[in-house]
Amino acid sequence: MIIVIDYGAGNLRSVVNALTLLGYSHRVSQKPADVLSANTVILPGVGAAGDTMKSLEKLALTKPIKQYIAENRPFLGICIGLQVLLSTTKEGGEQKCLGIIPGRVRRLSEGVKIPHMGWNQVKQLKNHPVFAGIPDNTNFYFVHSYYAVPENNVAVIGTTDYGISFCSVLAQGKLVATQFHPEKSGEWGLKLYDNFMKMAGEKR
Amino acid sequence: MLTKRIIPCLDVKAGRVVKGVKFRDLRDAGDPVELAGFYNEQGADELVFYDITASSDNRSIMREVVEHTASQIFIPLTVGGGLRTVEDMHSMLQVGADKVSINTAAVLNPRLITEGARRFGSQCIVLGMDAKRVIGSTPLRWEVFTHTGADGGRGTGRDAIEWAHQAVELGAGEIVVNSIDADGTQTGYDIELLSAISESVTVPVVASGGAGTPDDLFQALTAGKADAVLAASIFHYGTYSIKDVKKFLANRGIPVRLEAGKP
Numbered sequence: 001m002i003i004v005i006d007y008g009a010g011n012l013r014s015v016v017n018a019l020t021l022l023g024y025s026h027r028v029s030q031k032p033a034d035v036l037s038a039n040t041v042i043l044p045g046v047g048a049a050g051d052t053m054k055s056l057e058k059l060a061l062t063k064p065i066k067q068y069i070a071e072n073r074p075f076l077g078i079c080i081g082l083q084v085l086l087s088t089t090k091e092g093g094e095q096k097c098l099g100i101i102p103g104r105v106r107r108l109s110e111g112v113k114i115p116h117m118g119w120n121q122v123k124q125l126k127n128h129p130v131f132a133g134i135p136d137n138t139n140f141y142f143v144h145s146y147y148a149v150p151e152n153n154v155a156v157i158g159t160t161d162y163g164i165s166f167c168s169v170l171a172q173g174k175l176v177a178t179q180f181h182p183e184k185s186g187e188w189g190l191k192l193y194d195n196f197m198k199m200a201g202e203k204r
Numbered sequence: 205m206l207t208k209r210i211i212p213c214l215d216v217k218a219g220r221v222v223k224g225v226k227f228r229d230l231r232d233a234g235d236p237v238e239l240a241g242f243y244n245e246q247g248a249d250e251l252v253f254y255d256i257t258a259s260s261d262n263r264s265i266m267r268e269v270v271e272h273t274a275s276q277i278f279i280p281l282t283v284g285g286g287l288r289t290v291e292d293m294h295s296m297l298q299v300g301a302d303k304v305s306i307n308t309a310a311v312l313n314p315r316l317i318t319e320g321a322r323r324f325g326s327q328c329i330v331l332g333m334d335a336k337r338v339i340g341s342t343p344l345r346w347e348v349f350t351h352t353g354a355d356g357g358r359g360t361g362r363d364a365i366e367w368a369h370q371a372v373e374l375g376a377g378e379i380v381v382n383s384i385d386a387d388g389t390q391t392g393y394d395i396e397l398l399s400a401i402s403e404s405v406t407v408p409v410v411a412s413g414g415a416g417t418p419d420d421l422f423q424a425l426t427a428g429k430a431d432a433v434l435a436a437s438i439f440h441y442g443t444y445s446i447k448d449v450k451k452f453l454a455n456r457g458i459p460v461r462l463e464a465g466k467p
Binding site: 113 | 205206207249275280297298300302324325326377407409
C-alpha cells in the first residue's frame with residue numbers, strides 16, 4: 001500500500017489526484033503504524049519545514065519515518081518533504097530535522113525574487129530510474145524560499161539554478177526527494193511519479 | 205534559469221466561462237474544465253479562475269469547478285473573486301487550488317493576508333491589486349481601487365507602491381498588478397506601474413490588464429520587469445495561441461517553458 005503522510009499542513013490533494021490519475025491505489029494517513037507497514041511512503045509538503053517537523057513530532061511520526069527509511073524502503077519526499085530529510089533548517093530559527101541526509105537548509109540568497117516560484121530546469125547529474133524517459137533540463141514547478149545544502153554531493157542527482165545552483169533532487173537507496181512539485185509539473189511530473197512507483201514495485 | 209510564466213485567466217460566472225471564447229476544437233467553450241485542459245495542452249504555465257459572481261451560492265459551484273479541474277490538470281491553479289475569510293480560502297485550497305487571490309477583501313481587512321499566510325503559507329496568498337494612474341501626479345503615482353467588478357470601482361486613496369510593500373510584509377507571496385487604465389484596452393500593460401512595483405517588492409509580480417499582442421507581453425517581462433503575465437482576451441479570442449506567444453518570446457531571448465504536452 002502507498003501511504004501519503006498527512007501531517008495537517010501540506011496540500012495533499014494534488015498528490016492524491018496524481019496517484020488517482022495514474023491508477024495507483026493509496027491511502028492518506030497520519031498513523032505511525034501505517035508508515036511502518038507501508039510498501040511506499042510519500043511525504044508531501046507545503047508551508048514551513050520548522051512547522052512540519054513540529055507536526056511530525058506531535059503525531060509521533062519522526063521515529064517511524066526514520067526507521068522506515070533506515071530499512072531502505074521506498075520513500076518519496078516532496079518540497080518540504082525533501083528539506084526535512086536534512087540535519088537542520090534555518091526556517092523559523094535553527095531547528096532540528098530528520099537528519100537522514102547530513103546537511104542544512106538555508107534561505108535563498110538576496111537578489112532573487114522569493115519565493116522561487118515557477119517552472120525551472122532540473123539538470124540530471126546521474127542516471128537514475130526516477131528520470132527514466134525524462135529529458136535532461138526538463139522544466140518542473142517550484143515554490144519555495146529555502147533550499148537544501150547537503151554536506152556532500154553523494155545523494156544529489158539533480159540541480160537547478162536560481163541565483164545559485166542548488167540541490168533539486170536527492171536519491172539514496174530507495175529514497176527519492178524533489179524540491180519541486182511533480183504533481184504540479186504537468187505530464188513530466190506525472191511521469192516522474194510513475195517512474196518512482198515502478199522503482200518502488202507498485203502496480204497500477 | 206527560472207522561466208517567465210504565461211497565465212491565462214478564465215472569468216467564471218455560475219460555473220461557466222464568460223467572455224467570448226471561441227475555439228473550433230472545443231466542444232463546449234463555456235466549460236471551465238475543458239478550457240483549462242485546452243490551455244494546459246497549449247503550454248499554459250498556470251491557470252487562474254476568477255469568480256466574477258462570487259456569491260456564496262456560486263462558491264459551491266466554483267468549488268466543483270476547481271475540484272474537477274485539479275483532478276485532471278496538473279499545473280498550478282489560482283482561484284480568486286469574492287474570497288473574504290480564511291475559511292473561504294480554505295474551501296478552495298481543500299478542493300485542489302494551489303493559491304488564492306484576494307483583492308478588495310485584503311484592502312478592507314489587511315489582516316486577512318497575514319492570517320492566510322500563517323495558515324497556508326505565503327506561497328498560497330496572492331494579492332490582486334487594481335491600480336489607476338493619478339492624473340497629473342509628479343512623480344507618477346497610482347491609486348489602489350477596490351470593488352472594480354462593478355461601475356469602475358472605488359478609489360481608496362492608498363498609494364499602489366506602498367500597498368504592495370505593506371502586503372508583502374503582511375505575508376503575500378505574489379502580487380498581481382492590474383492596471384485599470386489599461387484593462388480591456390488591448391493596447392499594452394502599464395509598464396511604468398509594473399516596473400515601479402516589481403522594483404519595490406521582493407516577491408514575484410504578475411502583470412495584468414491590457415495585453416493585445418505578444419509584444420505587449422514581451423514589454424511587461426522586460427521593461428516592466430514582471431515575472432509572469434496574466435492575460436484573458438488575447439488567448440480567449442484565439443488571436444494568438446499560448447504556443448505562438450511562447451515562441452515569440454523565446455525568439456527574443458525570454459526564458460519560457462516550451463516542452464508542454466505528453467511525453
